[in-house]
Amino acid sequence: MKIVLILLLFIVMCNNLQAQIDDSDKLLLDKKLQNVLNSDQQIRKEAIAIFHSAVDIEKKIEFQHRLDSVDQANQQFVFAVLDSQGWPSGLSAVANQAIFLVIDHAKLEDQKKYLPLVKEQSSNGILDKSAYATLYDRVQMHSGKKQIYGTQTILQNRGQEGDVLLIWPIQDSEKIDSLRQSVNLPPLNDYVKVVSSMYGKKCYWDKSLEVKDIRFNGK
Structure with missing residues (x-):
């Protein structure tokens, strides 16, 4: 025992x-x-x-x-x-x-x-759900595809306006804010203001922008 x-x-x-x-x-x-x-x-x-x-x-x-x-x-x-x-x-x-x-x-x-x-x-x-949304969008962008949640931007030169930040093309612009809300992200227009303030450059959301319109290294 x-x-x-x-x-x-x-x-x-x-x-x-x-x-x-x-x-x-x-x-x-x-x-x-x-x-x-x-x-x-x-x-x-x-x-x-x-x-x-x-x-x-x-x-x-x-x-x-x-x-x-x-x-x-x-x-x-x-x-x-x-x-x-x-x-x-x-x-x-x-x-x-x-x-x-x-x-x-x-x-x-x-x-x-x-x-x-x-x-x-x-x-x-x-x-947070926004982490997956951010990474998913980044993979889409780096794969040359439209993003889902509008988390990614790209620097582009717009002539006299100089370098600006553009929201990478979005798959469904009409539903973007509801999609962002589902992953704890603020409305896209609010995000645009935050990005502009953070980087000290103008940031735009051009709904007509397509992936084929993006210029890389001036090309």
Whole structure:
């Protein structure tokens, strides 16, 4: 009887120890992901200032290399986690947002790869519904297709008016605000004002704009 009790006590102690180790690992992962988010957002704050200023092209190219380096490091870490264990459970909201942002800022093939994971986390309430809507629209845009929720813009030169931001062509303009509402996004006209204020450039929603009308690199 004593042997049985000792064995049971040993099992309980082992389970508690394993739980403590798991909790410690999760806290460490959460902290690392919070650092990932901080680096992602900091470099993009710098990007807004640099790419919308009169800084010479050499400095912009130099900064682009630094931004790419930060993104690649973040992607290497986050994608290794996702590929080895899927989307970790029990993370803080900040850590979950970090994973999303790394995916959102990745290349098209990676965005497509992890889009189902983002959809699942959005459906389960781990991410806001707007996260999936944003990534879905970004995949559509990078695939040369119309977006659904109106979350994506593109910089275009309009002659004397200079560079402006245009809402990427939308699939169903008549239903856009109800679609945005369904994923916790504000009306598109309000979003246009926010984008214009954030980037210090005029932003337009041209309903007649088609994908074929978009000019890339002046072409």
